[in-house]
Amino acid sequence: MSDLLAQIDTTGIRGALQPGYDLTGLTWFRVGGPAELLFQPADEADLAVFMGRVPAGVPITVIGLGSNLLVREGGIPGVTIRLSARGFGQVESVAPNRLRAGAAVPDKKLAEAALAAGLGGFAFYFGIPGGIGGALRMNAGANGGETRERVVEVRAVDRQGRLHTLTNADMGYAYRGSSAPADLIFTSALFEGVPAPEDEIRAAMAAVTAHREAAQPIRSRTGGSTFKNPAGHSAWKLIDAAGCRGLRVGDAQVSEMHCNFLINLGAATAHDVESLGETVRARVYEATGERLEWEIKRFGHFAPGREILPFHGLI
Ligand SMILES: Cc1cc2nc3c(=O)[nH]c(=O)nc-3n(C[C@H](O)[C@H](O)[C@H](O)COP(=O)(O)OP(=O)(O)OC[C@H]3O[C@@H](n4cnc5c(N)ncnc54)[C@H](O)[C@@H]3O)c2cc1C
Structure with missing residues (x-):
C-alpha cells in the first residue's frame, strides 16, 4: 500500500x-x-x-x-x-437550446448530442479528441469555434471539497486557457447552442472531419498542438522556418504532416518527447527570435538524472 x-x-x-x-x-x-x-x-x-x-x-x-x-x-x-x-459521462438536454454534459463526456459525444437536439455551434467539438473537463480548462476550440462561446455555467469542486458554480465570466477565458482557480476540478457544464437544421449541422461536422483528415496526424500517438501560436504568428510556420519538420529525438518526431504536432513513432519516452519539444523551442528562438510556449500540459517529475532545461538552457 x-x-x-x-x-x-x-x-x-x-x-x-x-x-x-x-x-x-x-x-x-x-x-x-x-x-x-x-x-x-x-x-x-x-x-x-x-x-x-x-x-x-x-x-x-x-x-x-x-x-x-x-x-x-x-x-x-x-x-x-x-x-x-x-459518474461523469452523461449528456442531456435540460432546457430549450441547452445541454448539460459531465466532465468525462468526450467532446465528440457532445457534438453528437447537439446534432440530436438540433443545436448548431458544437460541430467543432466533433474533431477534438479530449473530454469536457479538458475543454473547459483549455478553452478547446477549432474550425472557428471555441468552448467559451458555448459555456453558460460550470460546476466544480475545490481543494477543500466545496461545490462551486462558475459563470462564463468566472471562467476567465483566453486563448487556450482559463484563469479559473487552478485547484478547481470541473464536474459538469451547461452549454447553449443555436437551433439549426440537421443537414447544416451534419455538413459542419463533415467539414471538421475532412479538415482533420487532410491536415493533422490524427491516427498517430500525439498530444495535438504542441505550442501556442505566438501573437501574430502560426507556431507551425515558425517550426517549419527553423527547419524542424521531421526532426527526431529517439522515437519522437516533429510530424511531417503538421509541424506543430509531435508524434511518438512507437518506442518514444516522455523524455524523448519533451527533449524534442525543447529542441524545437531553442531552434525557433535562434532562427526567428520567437519564444514558443507549450500548449501541451507537462505533469510530474523528471526521472533522476534525466532533467530537461527549458530551451535546453539557451535563454
Ligand atoms: C489529434 C489531436 C488533435 C487535437 N486538436 C485540437 C484542436 O483542434 N483544438 C484544441 O483546442 N485542442 C486540440 N487537441 C488538444 C486536446 O484534445 C484538447 O486540449 C482537449 O481539450 C484536452 O482534453 P483532455 O480531456 O484530453 O484533457 P487532458 O489532456 O487530460 O488535460 C488537459 C488539461 O485539462 C485539465 N483538466 C482535465 N480535466 C479537467 C477537469 N475535470 N477539471 C479541471 N481541469 C481538467 C488538466 O489538468 C490539464 O491541465 C488535440 C489533441 C490531439 C491528440
Whole structure:
C-alpha cells in the first residue's frame, strides 16, 4: 500500500483508488510514468468527500482523456484524479437550446448530442479528441469555434471539497486557457447552442472531419498542438522556418504532416518527447527570435538524472 493511501481516510469512498498506477495508457502520446495514487471518483459527491480528506500539502492533479498531456517518467506526486465515464459521462438536454454534459463526456459525444437536439455551434467539438473537463480548462476550440462561446455555467469542486458554480465570466477565458482557480476540478457544464437544421449541422461536422483528415496526424500517438501560436504568428510556420519538420529525438518526431504536432513513432519516452519539444523551442528562438510556449500540459517529475532545461538552457 502507498504511504499516501494510508494517510487518507477512505471510509465510505466509492471510487477506485490505485497506488502506483502507470498513466502511460491514459495519455494519447502513450508515454509517461506512475501516479503516486490514482483516484477515479464514483460521482461528484464522492469526489467532494474525498477532496475534503486529502491532507493539506498533498498535491492534487486532475487529468482528462490525456489528449493534451505529457506525463514525465518520474511520475505525478500526490493524488491524480481522473473522472470516471460512469459518474461523469452523461449528456442531456435540460432546457430549450441547452445541454448539460459531465466532465468525462468526450467532446465528440457532445457534438453528437447537439446534432440530436438540433443545436448548431458544437460541430467543432466533433474533431477534438479530449473530454469536457479538458475543454473547459483549455478553452478547446477549432474550425472557428471555441468552448467559451458555448459555456453558460460550470460546476466544480475545490481543494477543500466545496461545490462551486462558475459563470462564463468566472471562467476567465483566453486563448487556450482559463484563469479559473487552478485547484478547481470541473464536474459538469451547461452549454447553449443555436437551433439549426440537421443537414447544416451534419455538413459542419463533415467539414471538421475532412479538415482533420487532410491536415493533422490524427491516427498517430500525439498530444495535438504542441505550442501556442505566438501573437501574430502560426507556431507551425515558425517550426517549419527553423527547419524542424521531421526532426527526431529517439522515437519522437516533429510530424511531417503538421509541424506543430509531435508524434511518438512507437518506442518514444516522455523524455524523448519533451527533449524534442525543447529542441524545437531553442531552434525557433535562434532562427526567428520567437519564444514558443507549450500548449501541451507537462505533469510530474523528471526521472533522476534525466532533467530537461527549458530551451535546453539557451535563454
Ligand atoms: C489529434 C489531436 C488533435 C487535437 N486538436 C485540437 C484542436 O483542434 N483544438 C484544441 O483546442 N485542442 C486540440 N487537441 C488538444 C486536446 O484534445 C484538447 O486540449 C482537449 O481539450 C484536452 O482534453 P483532455 O480531456 O484530453 O484533457 P487532458 O489532456 O487530460 O488535460 C488537459 C488539461 O485539462 C485539465 N483538466 C482535465 N480535466 C479537467 C477537469 N475535470 N477539471 C479541471 N481541469 C481538467 C488538466 O489538468 C490539464 O491541465 C488535440 C489533441 C490531439 C491528440
